[in-house]
Structure formats: structure tokens, C-alpha cells
Amino acid sequence: MWQLPPMASPKLLRPLAVILATLLVITTLWRLRISVLEPLVPDDLPHDHAEAPSGNEETDWSRFAYVQYVTDDNYLCNSVMLFERLHSMHSKADRLLMYPDGISTAEDDTSLESKLVRKARDEYNVKLQPIQVQSRPSGDATWAESYTKLLAFNQTQYDRVLGLDSDSTILQPMDELFLLPSCPVAMPRAYWLDPNGRTMSSQLFVVEPSDFEFGRIMESISHAGGSEYDMEIFNELYKDSALIIPHRPYNLLTGEFRSESHTAYLGNSLEQWDPDRALSEAKYLHFSDWPVPKPWIKARPDVIQDKQPACQTVPEQPENCRNRDLWLGFYEDFARRRKAVCDIDV
Ligand SMILES: *[C@@H]1O[C@H](CO)[C@@H](O)[C@H](O)[C@H]1NC(C)=O
Numbered sequence: 001m002w003q004l005p006p007m008a009s010p011k012l013l014r015p016l017a018v019i020l021a022t023l024l025v026i027t028t029l030w031r032l033r034i035s036v037l038e039p040l041v042p043d044d045l046p047h048d049h050a051e052a053p054s055g056n057e058e059t060d061w062s063r064f065a066y067v068q069y070v071t072d073d074n075y076l077c078n079s080v081m082l083f084e085r086l087h088s089m090h091s092k093a094d095r096l097l098m099y100p101d102g103i104s105t106a107e108d109d110t111s112l113e114s115k116l117v118r119k120a121r122d123e124y125n126v127k128l129q130p131i132q133v134q135s136r137p138s139g140d141a142t143w144a145e146s147y148t149k150l151l152a153f154n155q156t157q158y159d160r161v162l163g164l165d166s167d168s169t170i171l172q173p174m175d176e177l178f179l180l181p182s183c184p185v186a187m188p189r190a191y192w193l194d195p196n197g198r199t200m201s202s203q204l205f206v207v208e209p210s211d212f213e214f215g216r217i218m219e220s221i222s223h224a225g226g227s228e229y230d231m232e233i234f235n236e237l238y239k240d241s242a243l244i245i246p247h248r249p250y251n252l253l254t255g256e257f258r259s260e261s262h263t264a265y266l267g268n269s270l271e272q273w274d275p276d277r278a279l280s281e282a283k284y285l286h287f288s289d290w291p292v293p294k295p296w297i298k299a300r301p302d303v304i305q306d307k308q309p310a311c312q313t314v315p316e317q318p319e320n321c322r323n324r325d326l327w328l329g330f331y332e333d334f335a336r337r338r339k340a341v342c343d344i345d346v
Helices: 010-040 073-088 112-123 141-154 175-179 211-223 230-238 254-258 275-281 301-307 322-342
Strands: 064-069 094-100 127-131 160-164 168-170 185-188 204-207 243-245 284-286
Touching: 064 073, 064 141, 073 094, 073 112, 073 168, 073 322, 094 112, 094 141, 112 127, 112 322, 141 160, 141 204, 141 211, 141 230, 160 175, 168 322, 185 230, 211 230, 254 322, 275 322
Parallel strands: 064 094, 064 160, 094 127, 185 243
Antiparallel strands: 160 204, 168 284, 185 204
């Protein structure tokens, strides 16, 4: 203990005591603040979410369908690969393949397209919906792709359909999305874009097919400019009425594993990025690593070398390459399944 100066009088002591008491209160509050906040990070993260609703015995799952749209062979194989995942994960809703009506399903047709369509039907319990791939006079393939996707709105034999872009991997079934409150369209945000734009991503969309909405879509398509695709049309029509599906865990980009900042994906800046945790909670992983090509196209080794996720180095700890290992694994897994399901090498 420190000593008071010998001539300190009681009059002088009083203000000193007040100052000491104040200091004591401030220190105590400071300690409390720390002990109150600390358990929030990382033991009580907001994303230990409750079990998703799974319907009950009365839920008629045949009113719902996962839909895929196909315009060419690569995308046909991707779609069949997604259906294989849904089938082996025992998803409950129907599976519907909208495929170009030029592809024959005759048993004696030995073309790859025909075999893949029949395989989807026979092995993965997929219903087939022939459609016409529309085209513009310019023959713009991206536009045809976009337009075909929007035909999901025309599948009025279902109450609700869930469309997924096929350059992706399904990590967990998403049946609970069919049980969302009724709304014309539900989509996640494009979390990787400027948050002020509030742009929605059409990589995953839940729609209630109807003649009315399909009519609006057709109308919008007929006025679409050269650079307006499905995403622009969705955003234009449903910006203020769509239900927002949380992008976490329903729409994770492979590029997230290469990224230096994860605040946009995590939705807050308190949590640390943990690649294993992010992957285990995610349900849908979309391949997006430009300039690394899509996973069915063989990437040049120097592109991979240059663009793969960096390993983290912390002094006095072994190098951490978990982001890189998982990311390389996504591409290997895709190539392996492409061979197993479609018998095509990457
Ligand atoms: C929409 O569906 C109806 C049948 O339900 C079909 O006759 C029509 O051709 C479809 N439209 C397009 C553009 O595929």
C-alpha cells in the first residue's frame, strides 16, 4: 500500500476517496463488459440455427419439385449430377427435368443426351418435361439459358418449385424451402455484390408457378435488352416483394474460400471464418472462381497455381492450408462424380 503524505488531513482525504471509488467502479464495469461479451464469441454464435422444419405426415411432397433446365450437353450432365445427389440424400420433393424436346427418350437411342435423360428418369426418379429452348435471332446462348430457367414459372402442375443453377454442388437437401410462407418468389441476396444494391441472386429460387406470374415474366422477356438476363428480370419484377432466403447457408460460392474478407458471407464482423464450419452448415455450393473455369472444363495448371486459395501462415504455427485443401477438393469431387454419373472425364 502506498503511504499518504504525513500532513494529509481528513479534508484532503475525502476527494481522494471519491476518485478511488470511481476508479473501482469503472474497472469493475470494464471487467463485467468483457465477461458479458466474451461468451458471445465464439461459443454462442448466431448460426447454431435450429433444425429446419421438415413438414409432417400430411405434407404432400408431390406438390413440390426441384427443377432443372437444360440447354446443352454440359448442363444436362450437371443437372443429372444434381439429381443423383438429391436422390441419394433422400430429398422428399419431386424432381423435374425440363429438357429440349429434340432429345429422344427411345430405348434404342444411344446418344449421350438420350442416355442421360433416361438415366435421370430410371435411376434418380426424375420426371421429364420436354420444352422448347427458345432462341434470339442473334443465337445468344446465355440468353437461351436464362430464358429456359424462367420456364420454371410455367410448371403449374406444381404448387412450388425450387430451381438451382447446375454449375454447383448440393451439400444437403433443402426440402424445408418448400414450406416457406407463401410468396410468388423467394431468393437469396447476391451477398458478394455491393450490399447497397440489395441485388438478389437467381442461382437459387423458389417460385409458385402460375399463369399470371409466367405472363409477367414473358412480357418482361419480350422487352429485355441485350444484357438483361434472368437475374435482371427477377430483380426488376420482385425486388420489393420477394421473400429473402438467407444466403447463409443456402448459397455459398466456392470463391469464398479464396476470399480475404468473409464479413459479407458471415453477415457480421465478430465471427472468425472457419472453412470447415462454413462448409458443414452450407447446403448449396456454387462454382464461381473466375478466371478459373467452370469445373467441367479442365483448368490450366498455372491458372490453378495462381488462383487457388493461399495458405495462412501464423508465426510459430504450422502452415494452415485448409481453405486450399477444401477448394481443390470441390473440383476433384465434381470431376469424380462427372465420371461416375455421366461417364465423362473433365
Ligand atoms: C407453358 O405450359 C403450357 C402447358 O402447361 C404449354 O402448353 C406451353 O407451351 C408452355 N410454354 C412454354 C413457353 O414452354
